[in-house]
Amino acid sequence: MKLYIMPGACSLASHIALREAGLPFEIEKVNGEKLTESGADYRAINPKGYVPALALDDGEVLTEGAAILQFIADEAPAAALAPANGTRQRLRLQEQLNFIASEVHKTIGAMFAKPEGAAREAALAKVESRLDMAERLLADGRQYVMGDAFSVADGYLFTVLNWTGFLGLEIGERPALKAFLARVAERPKVKEALAAEGLAA
Numbered sequence: 001m002k003l004y005i006m007p008g009a010c011s012l013a014s015h016i017a018l019r020e021a022g023l024p025f026e027i028e029k030v031n032g033e034k035l036t037e038s039g040a041d042y043r044a045i046n047p048k049g050y051v052p053a054l055a056l057d058d059g060e061v062l063t064e065g066a067a068i069l070q071f072i073a074d075e076a077p078a079a080a081l082a083p084a085n086g087t088r089q090r091l092r093l094q095e096q097l098n099f100i101a102s103e104v105h106k107t108i109g110a111m112f113a114k115p116e117g118a119a120r121e122a123a124l125a126k127v128e129s130r131l132d133m134a135e136r137l138l139a140d141g142r143q144y145v146m147g148d149a150f151s152v153a154d155g156y157l158f159t160v161l162n163w164t165g166f167l168g169l170e171i172g173e174r175p176a177l178k179a180f181l182a183r184v185a186e187r188p189k190v191k192e193a194l195a196a197e198g199l200a201a
Helices: 011-021 065-075 088-113 117-138 152-167 175-185 188-196
Strands: 002-005 026-029 053-055 061-063
Touching (some): 002 011, 011 065, 011 188, 061 065, 065 152, 088 117, 088 152, 117 175, 175 188
Parallel strands (some): 002 026
Antiparallel strands (some): 002 053
């Protein structure tokens, strides 16, 4: 398999999942001009033009982070990165992946457009609201999004929360979020993924 990434982008979540799963894969970076490291037009691989995309061994290309994360988890069931399909807990995982994608990812990601004036104030207020939601999710003493076991949702939430540092935003007085970020950052496979993308501290 080959994972197409931009360092530090949401594709980092899929990169973390592949390492946690122990699956064989390679990565290829995509630049801002939509060219891959090997010089290919990325839009010919993924017409949507954004990362991640996962090229499977049979030639199919899977897109959209939530779908890729669940595919990876299902390819390596022994890694226990997602509850089994057809269970209520799998629905809960999908619920969290959708929340991270539509609320946390989208809201924090919008700040990369550098809104100004009233638009920036409105965007910041929305970021604060979504951070509060994430804080409440983790404030019941759970270690990870789904409870006490790491799942693909954690790599995703970790990735988008880390953007606050790049954007000069503050997590603020949210101890559960701060502890979560520190906990995930210490995982060996997360450190490997960060180092491979040139993001290691």
